Amino acid sequence: MSKKSAFDTVHQQGSMGSKIVVALERISEAFRVLLWNEGKAEGLSPLQVQFLIFLLHHPDGEKRKVGHLAAEFNMTKATVSDAVKTLLSKGLVVKMPDPADQRSFSLALTAEGGALASRASHFSSEIQTPIEQLSEDDQANLLLHLLGIIKHLNRAGVITVQRMCYNCAHYRIQGSGHFCQLMNTPLQASELRVDCPEHEVVIG
Ligand code: SF4
Numbered sequence: 425m426s427k428k429s430a431f432d433t434v435h436q437q438g439s440m441g442s443k444i445v446v447a448l449e450r451i452s453e454a455f456r457v458l459l460w461n462e463g464k465a466e467g468l469s470p471l472q473v474q475f476l477i478f479l480l481h482h483p484d485g486e487k488r489k490v491g492h493l494a495a496e497f498n499m500t501k502a503t504v505s506d507a508v509k510t511l512l513s514k515g516l517v518v519k520m521p522d523p524a525d526q527r528s529f530s531l532a533l534t535a536e537g538g539a540l541a542s543r544a545s546h547f548s549s550e551i552q553t554p555i556e557q558l559s560e561d562d563q564a565n566l567l568l569h570l571l572g573i574i575k576h577l578n579r580a581g582v583i584t585v586q587r588m589c590y591n592c593a594h595y596r597i598q599g600s601g602h603f604c605q606l607m608n609t610p611l612q613a614s615e616l617r618v619d620c621p622e623h624e625v626v627i628g
Pocket residue numbers: 587588589590592593594595596603604605606607617620621622623624
């Protein structure tokens with residue numbers, strides 16, 4: 425690993441890796457700004473907007489509990505609980521008791537929360553536009569490399585919950601390609617998933 429910071433502007437000019445890291449940081453800034461823009465009219469933080477979008481697209485009750493949201497977004501339960509309190513007070517989500525455990529509950533969007541989440545879930549369209557202007561091959565290569573970076577960050581313990589092919593119990597390398605045992609089918613690079621509803625955690 426280089427000892428110089430990627431953000432050292434002199435060192436950066438001779439280091440492609442550093443320029444890529446800085447470029448990714450700029451893109452993460454764009455996500456933050458776009459989420460702020462989405463939430464500010466409603467007085468919501470970027471995190472609260474992300475929760476609403478997550479709830480909209482993940483119907484599994486276990487994923488809609490405070491504990492899971494904390495793991496998913498790499499936050500403490502206390503931080504998530506605070507953010508959820510605002511969503512509850514604004515009538516954007518409601519608590520759904522868990523019949524198997526009286527102390528536990530999952531979150532459900534109200535009609536108003538669902539409408540807001542639906543609108544907000546397009547927040548990243550300006551980021552998607554230039555990506556979709558790339559050729560199919562370039563998009564597939566970009567996806568492969570990004571999945572590789574996420575896999576590394578996951579293994580290094582930087583980001584926890586991941587539901588992508590590379591860390592799924594059903595994923596195999598077959599020959600020089602990718603294979604999903606659950607669907608019993610080879611996967612082209614473009615078919616690798618980042619957030620798969622059928623993903624299963626590797627045990628052990
Ligand atoms: S179940 Fe989903 S995440 Fe797992 S290998 Fe198949 S497509 Fe990939």
